[in-house]
Amino acid sequence: MKKVFALLLTLTLCVGLLSACGSKTETPASSGEGETSSAATGSVYYLNFKPEQDEAWQNLAKTYTEETGVPVTVVTAASGTYEQTLMSEIAKSTPPTLFQVNGPVGLANWKDYCYDLSDSDAYGQLTSDGFALKDGDAVAGIAYVVESYGIIANKTLLAQAGWDVADIDSFEDLKACAEDITARKAELGFAAFSSAGMDGSSDWRFKTHLANLPIYFEYQADGIGTTDAIKGTYLDNYKAIWDLYINNSTCDPAALSGKTGDDSRNEFLAGEAAFFQNGSWEYGNLVGEGKFTDDDLVMIPIYIGVGDEANQGLCTGTENYWCVNNSAKEEDIQATLDFMNWCVTSETGTKAMANDMGFVIPFKAAQESPNLFVKQDAAYTAEGKVPVSWNFPTMPSENWKNELGTALTAYAAGTGTWDGVVSAFVDGWASEYAALNG
Numbered sequence: 001m002k003k004v005f006a007l008l009l010t011l012t013l014c015v016g017l018l019s020a021c022g023s024k025t026e027t028p029a030s031s032g033e034g035e036t037s038s039a040a041t042g043s044v045y046y047l048n049f050k051p052e053q054d055e056a057w058q059n060l061a062k063t064y065t066e067e068t069g070v071p072v073t074v075v076t077a078a079s080g081t082y083e084q085t086l087m088s089e090i091a092k093s094t095p096p097t098l099f100q101v102n103g104p105v106g107l108a109n110w111k112d113y114c115y116d117l118s119d120s121d122a123y124g125q126l127t128s129d130g131f132a133l134k135d136g137d138a139v140a141g142i143a144y145v146v147e148s149y150g151i152i153a154n155k156t157l158l159a160q161a162g163w164d165v166a167d168i169d170s171f172e173d174l175k176a177c178a179e180d181i182t183a184r185k186a187e188l189g190f191a192a193f194s195s196a197g198m199d200g201s202s203d204w205r206f207k208t209h210l211a212n213l214p215i216y217f218e219y220q221a222d223g224i225g226t227t228d229a230i231k232g233t234y235l236d237n238y239k240a241i242w243d244l245y246i247n248n249s250t251c252d253p254a255a256l257s258g259k260t261g262d263d264s265r266n267e268f269l270a271g272e273a274a275f276f277q278n279g280s281w282e283y284g285n286l287v288g289e290g291k292f293t294d295d296d297l298v299m300i301p302i303y304i305g306v307g308d309e310a311n312q313g314l315c316t317g318t319e320n321y322w323c324v325n326n327s328a329k330e331e332d333i334q335a336t337l338d339f340m341n342w343c344v345t346s347e348t349g350t351k352a353m354a355n356d357m358g359f360v361i362p363f364k365a366a367q368e369s370p371n372l373f374v375k376q377d378a379a380y381t382a383e384g385k386v387p388v389s390w391n392f393p394t395m396p397s398e399n400w401k402n403e404l405g406t407a408l409t410a411y412a413a414g415t416g417t418w419d420g421v422v423s424a425f426v427d428g429w430a431s432e433y434a435a436l437n438g
Helices: 002-013 015-021 050-067 082-091 104-113 154-160 171-183 204-210 213-223 235-247 253-258 261-269 280-286 330-345 349-358 372-384 397-412 418-437
Strands: 023-028 044-048 071-079 098-103 132-135 137-144 147-154 191-193 273-278 297-300 312-317 322-323 385-388
Touching: 044 050, 044 330, 044 385, 050 071, 050 104, 050 280, 050 330, 071 082, 082 098, 082 104, 098 104, 098 137, 098 330, 104 132, 104 137, 132 280, 132 418, 137 204, 147 154, 147 280, 147 372, 147 418, 154 273, 171 191, 171 235, 171 372, 171 397, 204 213, 204 235, 204 273, 204 397, 213 312, 213 385, 235 253, 235 397, 235 418, 273 280, 280 372, 297 372, 322 330, 330 349, 372 385, 397 418
Parallel strands: 044 071, 044 098, 191 273, 312 385
Antiparallel strands: 023 071, 098 322, 132 137, 137 322, 147 273, 147 297, 147 312
């Protein structure tokens, strides 16, 4: 905590400089000319983590302001910059009243700023206490969305290549399919995988989400839920899936450092690739006029050649916990608590979160999501397939992820070795954990 306080003091003195570092989209939602409630007091400033839901949050905030008269500002941090943006914004005279952490590791940095939500209405609406993030007896955060990710497949392209997703239920099946497509790439006119972009808008898919798989299986084998020293038991499997992605892609592996999340998505949308690793949050970007229909798409598990693959489900969990800033003004804290509760209980709020954002929210009044990938996750579970839990909230730090991403990029480009990836994964984990936890 001494390091955190020293950093925050530095940020207070250098706020102008740090603000420039946190690229973000800022659109105040309080300009709507809605009827103002005479009882309305306070205001809300939500620092949103999810760029893909920015427009939906802006619209929902505007609606709330029109209904209640309470000003709600939504600021969305650019992809991969949330932590530094929060550090910058929290030091301002009007800091976020509502922010998020990714789990226990994120909470360790911000728990002194977290209002106890034990008596809040939103906490009382959770379907399970398992969705609460606790600091001792205090409820420091509450999960507001449960999501799934895997490999999104274009069924039409697979059929053109003579494959069916029903034929793919293991790493060996996925490898055979991808390499067959690559061997006939010129004939087919498409690649197996969209580019594994490794710029900041895309690298989280691999340094975090893909890295979750070897962590999950190691935790399962060792019967643990976290560790101060990862062993890297399944890093050979991590290498195998990474090699499959980068060697059967729309681009040369050396070009990945310049590829973005938009590049990867647009390649998939254009029919240039049959597979695209991403999550349920991507659904709204893939369907609609001029895009895919539900009949075109399916999400399959990320197979890495470990465990009972025929009974493996999607990676399902959350790293999205709402926290209320306890240093905000009392009236702003109350306004924020009211806004949170409205989002998860009102018909307007729950419909927006289900339909516009594609969220499955863990609250009693949740609407059924029309999201295809959400439905497929439920179907997998109903069939008895075991979801892969989200373990990346136990990753020791953002710096650990960044170092791993750098090593993966260097390996793909041929300027680094897989030993460098292993070192970043294993040695980096131990050193980062020790540095942050003494």
